[in-house]
Every structure is written in structure tokens, then in C-alpha cells.
Amino acid sequence: MYRKIADNQPFDPRCKFVTVTGINGRGFVEFEFAIGAPELFVELMLPPAEFEAFCLSQDVLRLDETNQPMINRSKQ
Incomplete structure (x- = not known):
């Protein structure tokens, strides 16, 4: 289940985000991980x-x- 992102949402350290940026030559998932x-x-x-x-x-x-x-x- 996903949470919605609202414009001008206050910083919330309980919210965590991942953006996949690629798969490298060794098969590793490259991603950005954010908190808040x-x-x-x-x-x-x-x-x-x-x-x-x-x-x-x-x-x-x-x-x-x-x-x-x-x-x-994966949840569909």
C-alpha cells in the first residue's frame, strides 16, 4: 500500500522513499533512498x-x- 505525496507536505521522518536509477553491470539495483x-x-x-x-x-x-x-x- 502506498502513501500519497502532497505538495508542501511537512518533513515526516516516518515517510521513506525509493527511486530506482538503474541496474549496473553486476546486476545490482542502483537507487536513491530518502527519509522525510x-x-x-x-x-x-x-x-x-x-x-x-x-x-x-x-x-x-x-x-x-x-x-x-x-x-x-507486486500487490496487484
Whole structure:
């Protein structure tokens, strides 16, 4: 289940965001992870299975490259 992002939403450290930026040559998922606001992020990479586990454990909102929520295809 995804949370909505509202314009001018106050900083909320309980909200966590992931934007996938690519898959590198070794198969790792490259992504940006943000807490509180999608504009403040760190770049990380994990193997695909660990990436999925990370997203589930952190209860993230997955964003596309324009910071818009993506459809959660795994829950359809």
C-alpha cells in the first residue's frame, strides 16, 4: 500500500522513499533512498532480492524519476 505525496507536505521522518536509477553491470539495483522528503537522498545499491527485502522492511514509497508514486505491481 502506498502513501500519497502532497505538495508542501511537512518533513515526516516516518515517510521513506525509493527511486530506482538503474541496474549496473553486476546486476545490482542502483537507487536513491530518502527519509522525510524525496529531495534529500543517499545513493545505494543492492542485489535484487535484498533490494526488495529492504523496500519491504523500510515500508518505502517507490517513486519514478519525477518523484511521482509508482503503481505497486507486486500487490496487484
